Amino acid sequence: MAGKSLVSEARQTQLAIDLIQHGARLQLLEAETTLSRERLPKLYKEVRGVSPPKGMLPFSTDWFISWQPNIHASLYIDIHRYLLTHAEIRGIEATLKAFKLYLEHCQSNHAEPVLSLTRAWSLVRFFDARLLQTTPCTRCGGHFVVHSLELYSNYVCGLCRVPSRAGKTKKAAEQARAVGLQRAA
C-alpha cells in the first residue's frame, strides 16, 4: 500500500477493535479494514480472548424473510437508510452506527437482539447487490425487507398480520413456564 501512515493504521485498528467488540467476524474485518490477514486474527484474540470462529458466513437471503428476523432486519435497514439520507455517512461507519442504534432499541425494550453485526453487514450487502429490497406495507405504511423481483401490490407486513405460530418458540414457552412457576411459588 502506497502512503502507509501510522495515523491511518491506528484508525483502522481502532475501527477493527470496535467492530470486533460488536461481534464482527473475520470476513467482515477483512472486507472493511485495511489491516492484514495475519494481524486480524491476533487482534481478534486479544480483544475477545478466544480465537475467531471459522467457516463461511451464512449466505442465504431467506433468513431475513422469516418472521422475527424480518422485523429486526426491517428496523435495522430503516435506521440505516435514515442515516444514509439524513446524516450523510457511508460504508462501514453507517453500518456500525445503525447497528448500535438498533442494539439500543433492543436494550430499551428488553428484547434480545436477533441481528448480529455480521448479519447486519450482510443485509446491507444484499441490499447493495439488489437481492433484497424494502416494500411498504399496505396497512401500516412501514417499510419491510422482501426479496427483489417479486410482486408486492398487496403486501401486508408480519406485524400487521401476525402468523398464528409466530414467536411461539421452545424458548418462549420455557420462559413463560419459568415466570408461571415463579408466580406460583
Next chain:
Amino acid sequence: MDNAQLLNEIRETNLTYLLLAQRMIKDDKAAALFRLGITKEAAELIEALSPAQLLKIAAGNMLLCRFRFDNRILGDMLTGYVKDKIMASSHAAVLMAGQGAEPIAA
C-alpha cells in the same frame, strides 16, 4: 395553572430540549439526527447556537419540540398488541425510522 407559570414551564422545557439536542449533536451527529428526527441543516443550526441565542429562542410562548408521532404510529403503539409489548415498540420504531426528518421550513 396561571399564565405566568405556564410560560415559565414552556421556557424551561425549551431550554432543556435545546441543551440536550446541542449536547447530542456535539457528541455524535449521525446518531443525534436519528434520535431527534431533524435534518442536518437544522442540527447544524442548533449546534452553532450560543448560550445567549439559546436563551432568546427558548423564551417564547411556543414549545419548540414537536410531536413526532402521527395517528398511525400512535395507534400502533396503543392498540392491537395486548400480549406483546416488544412487538408494539418494534412496529412503532419501524414506522418512525421510515418517516422523513423534520425539515426547517423555508
